[in-house]
Amino acid sequence: MEFRGASVYEDEEFFDNYMKRRTRPVSPNNIIEKPILLELIGDVKGKRVLDLGCGDAEIGVELLQQDAVEYLGLEGSKNMSRVAEKNLEETGGQVLQSSMEEWQPQAEQYDIVLSRFALHYLADLESVFRNVHRSLAVGGQFVFSVQHPVLTSTTKSAEASGRxxxxxxxxxxxxxxxxxxxxxxxxxxxxxTVEEYFRLLLAAGFIVEDLREGTPRAENFSTREEYERRLRIPLVLMMSCRKLR
Structure with missing residues (x-):
């Protein structure tokens, strides 16, 4: 059986195993991608934030603690939405259960749109990028991460067992x-390809201000061995984009 979009998170066994992996302090999401994401986003004080494919919405809790005035997490999975809602209970943040493909935004509704490791599940990325552009105020920022294209190019490495x-x-x-x-x-x-992400962003009306490939930082790793292993191949592609008009 093959799973598409957020449907895999409705499989209880998968969901439990995923959450155990995702919440590890040594998860690449936490020690490689997240520090760069926060650096690219910068100051969120007074900003309205939308998170596409928000997962557990822990990043929303942090951004609200940093004085973002609004946070909405869009999440397609019922299981994941429940976790996100629980995490946001006392923050004022909200969760909307919807796929990114079905999402229809209002114009100029947000100052920042972010997405973490979610866009590579979408067949029609062109429409989503256009909707993101529409949803942003002029001057608004779009920051996202995806699994690096050198990893998505083939499943041969993922099919191998072991570390x-x-x-x-x-x-x-x-x-x-x-x-x-x-x-x-x-x-x-x-x-x-990296080129295709770039071209789709330009076609949607964005300018690309920054591009990162998740260069590991030694201070975030507990062992030298793991740090050196992560230096061998990029795990993440990240782009910071701007709506100018």
Whole structure:
């Protein structure tokens, strides 16, 4: 069985195993992607924030503590939405259960739109980028992370068992659907090149202000061995974009 979009999180066994992995202090989400995300977003005081594919919405709790005036998490999974709602209970933040494909924003509703490791599950990224642009106020910022294209290019490395020390890059320019084994399930992701992400952003009306590939920082790792292993291949592609008009 293959899972698309957020549907895999409705499988209880997968969801439990995922949450155990996701909340580890040594998760790459926490020690590689998150510090860069916060750096790219910068000061959120007085800002209205939308989080596409918000997951557990822990980042929303942090941004509200940093004086963001509004936080809405958009999440397609019922299980994940319940976790997000619980985390946001006493913060004033909100969660809307909806897929990104079904989301229809109002114009100029947010100052910051962010998305973390969610956009590579979408077949139609062009429409979502256009909606993000519409939802932002002039001068607004769009910051997102996706699994790096050298990893989504082929599932050969993901199909191997054990702790990987090297990775296979293949079929890089053959963009499209990949069925990747992940935590005991087959999950559909969409491979795009770095060039394609860039071109789709330009077509939607954005300018790209910054691009990062998740360069590991030694101070965030508990062991030298893990730090050096993470230096071998990029796990994440991140872009910071701006709506100028």
């Amino acid at each position: 990987r020390a090297d990775w296979i890059v293949d079929d890089y320019f053959n963009q499209g659907e990949r069925a990747e084994p992940w935590i005991g399930k087959k999950v559909i992701k969409y491979h795009r």
